[in-house]
Amino acid sequence: MLRSMYAGISGMKNFQTKLDVIGNNIANVNTSGYKKGRVTFQDMMSQTTTNAQGATGTRGGINAVQVGLGSQLGSIDNIHTQGFLQTTNNPLDLAIEGDGMFVLDGGNGNRYYTRAGNLYLDNAGNIVNSNGYYLLNTAGGKINIPSTAESFNIETNGAVNYIIGTTTTPAGTIGLASFSNPAGLLKEGNNLYSSTNNAGLGATLIPPESTGVGSLVSGSLEMSNVDLAEEFTEMITAQRGFQANTRIITTSDEILQELVNLKR
Known part of the structure; x- marks a missing residue:
């Protein structure tokens, strides 16, 4: 199966978590003393196809060739800034x-x-x-x-x-x-x-x-330190990120369909 499909799945899961945190922030916009949450992502381990090599007397150095395998949840932080x-x-x-x-x-x-x-x-x-x-x-x-x-x-x-x-x-x-x-x-x-x-x-x-x-x-x-304008902006970003990752899966599926059709 294509690596891009699994990368898209990991991205969808992470953006769903981000939407969950944003939804909780908005739900607590009027909760006394509430401190908002923030989601950060990290890239997952990459598959190395070619290792880096240093320069020699007859050839210059080359960089490593790596293919990323998607993203993962880095942290869900509690932001303890002062509320109004x-x-x-x-x-x-x-x-x-x-x-x-x-x-x-x-x-x-x-x-x-x-x-x-x-x-x-x-x-x-x-x-x-x-x-x-x-x-x-x-x-x-x-x-x-x-x-x-x-x-x-x-x-x-x-x-x-x-x-x-x-x-x-x-x-x-x-x-x-x-x-x-x-x-x-x-x-x-x-x-x-x-x-x-x-x-x-x-x-x-x-x-x-x-x-x-x-x-x-x-x-x-x-009161809560949730900024609705910031949360709605992050919600739009998360929604578009989720949609982009679904498009990756759709495109990967179309490529697999073409491969299956080669036998016809």
């Missing part, structure tokens, strides 16, 4: 301006990390995310606001204070985590990430405005 901030005026909506991630207690010793700052108070007054995971303070504990509190505020440095009468009482300081390679985090769904050996977990449960993490903006949410 949307003002909500809800004091429990928090956005991180800069690097860093919120740290959540998922139970059973599991810790998760997120940029989605849509937080809530449970019936016991603890600050939790939409899954009920506790937001951790710099000491690794819960942040609790008693039901008797008349109001509370969250400062840019992560300090949480509540007011009862004329008394202001600290409830703790929100702890953030920093990563040298946030693209190495593992997506767990529900806007959550877990750490991996390649994420480069640095300091954890440190207050905002420390080295390596940003500051908090209360009353705002960080």
Whole structure:
């Protein structure tokens, strides 16, 4: 069979994966804290028909002659650029301006990390995310606001204070985590990430405005960093790439048909 046919098949598979990633980006264009994905390709191993040869006293050098065998998936990267901030005026909506991630207690010793700052108070007054995971303070504990509190505020440095009468009482300081390679985090769904050996977990449960993490903006949410114009452009490119690879298969099939017809 023709090598071009298998090259076309590999290209179709890769562009289908690219379309899958683009579709997921577009589906999450309004997801708080979502970080877009990006697909890269690599060429597959090439078949060498003639090796390279160096120059001799009577003949110059020649290059290798190789035929490529298609493409393969190189990586699916998570792009952790800053998303724009949307003002909500809800004091429990928090956005991180800069690097860093919120740290959540998922139970059973599991810790998760997120940029989605849509937080809530449970019936016991603890600050939790939409899954009920506790937001951790710099000491690794819960942040609790008693039901008797008349109001509370969250400062840019992560300090949480509540007011009862004329008394202001600290409830703790929100702890953030920093990563040298946030693209190495593992997506767990529900806007959550877990750490991996390649994420480069640095300091954890440190207050905002420390080295390596940003500051908090209360009353705002960080939205997705998906750019629809860019995604639609990539979608058109992927669609045309897929169509071009199907044409390779069609042309290869026509050549094989001609070969079969030689016996007639």
